Amino acid sequence: MPKTAGIILIGNEILSGKIEDANAAYLCRELRALGVEVRRIAVIPDEVQVIAAEVAAFSRDHDVVFTSGGVGPTHDDVTIEGAARAAGVPVVRHPALVELLGGYYGDRLTEAHLKMAEIPQGAELIGDDALRFPTIRLGNVYILPGVPQIFRQKFDAIRERFRDRPFHLRNVFVRVGEGTLAEYLNGLLREFPALLLGSYPELANPEYRVKVTLESRDGTYLEDALARFLERLPPDAVVKVT
Numbered sequence: 001m002p003k004t005a006g007i008i009l010i011g012n013e014i015l016s017g018k019i020e021d022a023n024a025a026y027l028c029r030e031l032r033a034l035g036v037e038v039r040r041i042a043v044i045p046d047e048v049q050v051i052a053a054e055v056a057a058f059s060r061d062h063d064v065v066f067t068s069g070g071v072g073p074t075h076d077d078v079t080i081e082g083a084a085r086a087a088g089v090p091v092v093r094h095p096a097l098v099e100l101l102g103g104y105y106g107d108r109l110t111e112a113h114l115k116m117a118e119i120p121q122g123a124e125l126i127g128d129d130a131l132r133f134p135t136i137r138l139g140n141v142y143i144l145p146g147v148p149q150i151f152r153q154k155f156d157a158i159r160e161r162f163r164d165r166p167f168h169l170r171n172v173f174v175r176v177g178e179g180t181l182a183e184y185l186n187g188l189l190r191e192f193p194a195l196l197l198g199s200y201p202e203l204a205n206p207e208y209r210v211k212v213t214l215e216s217r218d219g220t221y222l223e224d225a226l227a228r229f230l231e232r233l234p235p236d237a238v239v240k241v242t
Contacts, residue, residue: 003036003164006058009043010051010069010079011146022148023068030155035164035217036064046070051082059086059141064162066155069146071136073112083138084120092121100133127157167196168219170226173208173239177201181210184232192225194218208239 007027013019021043028038039062044050051070058065070079084091097117105113119125120138127134135154136143142158144151174181178201189197196215202208214229216222230238 003063003162005031005036005038005162006062006065007038007041008051008054008058008065008067009041009146010046010067010082011043012045012076014043014069015045021068023144023146023151026148026152027066027068027155030159031162032167034159034162035166036162046076046078048078048082048085051079052085055083055086055141059139063140065141067141067143068151071116071143071145073110073115077115079143080118080120080136083141083143086141087120087122087138089121091118093117094119094125096125097133104132127154165217167215167217168222170214170222171242172212172214172226172229173241174210174212174233174237175208175239176234176237177209181212184229185212187232188225188229191228192221194221195225 007024009021009024011019014021024041028041031038040058042054042058044054051067055065055067067079067083070077070082081091093114094117097119098114101113101117102109116133119136123136123138123143125134126137135158144154178199181199185197185199189195194216196213198213198215200211200213202211212229214222214226216225226241230241
């Protein structure tokens with residue numbers, strides 16, 4: 001069965017508009033390329049009980065869950081505590097992380113820094129030699145930082161463990177509007193009901209009016225659907241196919 005994923009973005013700064021999230025869009029693209037279907041994204045505040053409730057629900061409803069944010073040394077970094085509460089386990093200080101932090105900060109190591117050595121009891125540390133600090137996995141929940149550059153580095157180090165049957169994608173750019181296009185799309189879905197079909201108007205582009213996306217895990221099925229779609233469209237409707 002195809003993997004499903006949920007993404008939880010944690011941070012008052014996102015909800016207040018102080019910071020624009022970049023991690024969800026990146027992760028959706030990466031997971032899609034791996035064949036994982038993102039089913040839900042939540043943005044929640046830095047509140048332990050809210051985090052606990054959301055992590056517990058997402059963990060139950062998805063094959064894999066990613067959290068972003070709230071894992072630093074400051075007062076509002078409470079993701080670890082929230083995840084631990086979701087699992088019903090205490091927060092403990094991991095000796096391997098204490099050692100890593102000591103080696104990095106040396107004499108500058110503080111209690112605040114040591115907060116980053118805390119993990120939910122029973123969690124696993126995963127990663128590779130390219131990472132300074134490993135990623136924390138608690139069951140099917142992967143706890144990632146909010147800083148986009150570090151977020152991407154950590155995901156890149158573990159991405160292959162999520163690979164499934166990939167989605168194949170074709171794009172068709174057309175000159176006709178959605179009102180006219182709807183008839184062709186509905187007809188295509190009647191013949192290819194398993195096709196994932198999207199229609200996205202473009203108001204600012206002078207070359208085309210709508211971008212149509214066709215997706216399937218079955219490459220042959222997709223190409224058959226594409227051929228039938230192009231065959232049915234008016235000859236002057238298509239701008240390009242990618």
